[in-house]
Amino acid sequence: MSVTINADERIRHPGLRQRVVSAEAAAAHIRDGMVVGMSGFTRAGEAKAVPMALAERAKTEPLKITLMTGASLGNDLDKTLAEAHVLSRRIPFQSDPALRRAINAGEVMFIDQHLSETVEQLRTRQIPAVDVAVIEAVAITETGGIVPTTSVGNSASFAILAEKVIVEINLNQPAGLEGLHDIYIPTYRPNRMPIPVVTPESRIGLPFIPIPPEKIAAIVVTEKLDSSSTILDPDADTRAIAGHLSEFLLHEVAQGRLDHTLQPLQAGIGTIANAVLHGFLDTPFHGLKMYSEVLQDSTFDLIDSGKMTFASGSSITLSAEKYRQVLPRLAEYKPKLILRPQEISNHPEVVRRLGLICINTALEFDIYGNVNSTHVMGTNMMNGIGGSGDFARNAYLSVFVTKSVAKHGHVSSVVPMVSHVDHTEHDVDILVTEIGLADLRGLAPRERAAVIIANCVHPQYRDALQDYYQRAVQRGGHTPHVLEEALSWHIRLRETGRMD
Secondary structure, three states, X not given: OOHHHHHHHHEOOHHHHHHEOOHHHHHOOOXXXXXXXXXXXXXXXXXXXXXXXXXXXXXXXXXXXXXXXXXXXXXXXXXHHHHOOOEEEEEOOOOOHHHHHHHHOOOOXXXXXXXXXXXXXXXXXXXXXXXXXXXXXXXEOOOOOEEEOOEOEOHHHHHHHOOXXXXXXXXXXXXXXXXXEOEOOOOOOOOOOOOOOOOXXXXXXXXXXXXXXXXXXXXXXXXXXXXXXXXXXXXXXXXXXXXXXHHHHHXXXXXXXXXXXXXXXXXXXXXXXXXXXXXXXXXXXXOEEEEOOXXXXXXXXXXXXXXXXXXXEOEEOOOHHHHHHHHHXXXXXXXXXXXXXXXXXXXXXXXXXXXXXXXXXXXXXXXXXXXXXXXXXXXXXXXXXXXXXXXXXXXXXXXXXXOOEEOXXXXXXXXXXXXXXXXXXXXXXXXXXXXXXXEOOOOOHHHHHHHHHHHOOOHHHHHHHHHHHHHHHHHOOOOOOOXXXXXXXXXXXXXXXXXX
């Protein structure tokens, strides 16, 4: 079957078929100084051809844009755009080393936002409006509705709010994705109606993004696949972290605060969070449900095992091998999955209502429970806060996990004072490393410090932290510190390359 026939089948609105153009022609709608909203969330469902055409065009003419997405992009698009100097501003999340270098050098202005907030600010014109939206789709409906691919992210609001929309129809995204999405846009404040998600399974919207067909300025036919995730298999440390968390949750069951179905789960993206979820395979927990941002390998492992019955997210981001397993079985998985806009998957109202157990990753935390998720040495941006703040502050249980040391033991992940605070002690319930688990609920700062040092710190650093804390206590205070030494571990790392 030819590409043209496939494209016509995917573009079901006959009047839009004549708007199929090259990526270069579509990209011509984007001009210097514009704000561009692109699909894409954690390397899934990003527009793939038009960004490359922009990077190529920037070689011969001045071209700077503000780029908004859902989260990180795949296929090295952030790298390509950064190296082509196309980006003047980037919102709200990224994970590419080349773009990270440009951000930390001050060449790209990066606005690190809670992932639920970007479109709220767009909707109320608190930030500049989107001029052009570029959305990857599996199909366009008879009425001009856009059917997203493997992510929703901010795509719906970008398309609804933009002056023009460019659609990339990806013929290698399975047609079976249609029907997986639930597109719901909150009403305007101050008279907003409650968001009626009352279980992870709640369907409250449409299976496509509803826009007038005349807004679609161009359609590009593509075939490039999503990038696969780069998560690593569980190792001894991540298995230990999972074991400590499972033991804690079993204790919660024994105390009558939970049952074996737990509360709906949320987990951040990445190797450690994925490994922790994977650890649920070896527990007596069952009938699990997920209400999260990203559905990753462990989600499908839990569904395949029968441990998980339903999963709601905003994107599907899998390893290469898991993609090969999941996509051919999409019809089997669809009754157990839903993809939502990220302002719904991450909405504080819904997170609080459902009572989620939220598992996110820390770069470092301190002896009082403050968590740094974003900045190395308090200065250099890594990826961004993502959705962790949306979930942590509103969770039934807010859990942060990390290995106790990094750089072959030369860096401690538990420090006297974090060099940057993303999640204050008020939003952190449980801290877990491979060493152990600290339950901070109901504890005052001095009590939290004792529990964290005893349970989470690598033995190599425990005596030093205990010494710091004891000398801080002698100075007094509700949250004792030796201020002239509070960041001394980071200073030593900067000067010598190690904290030990």
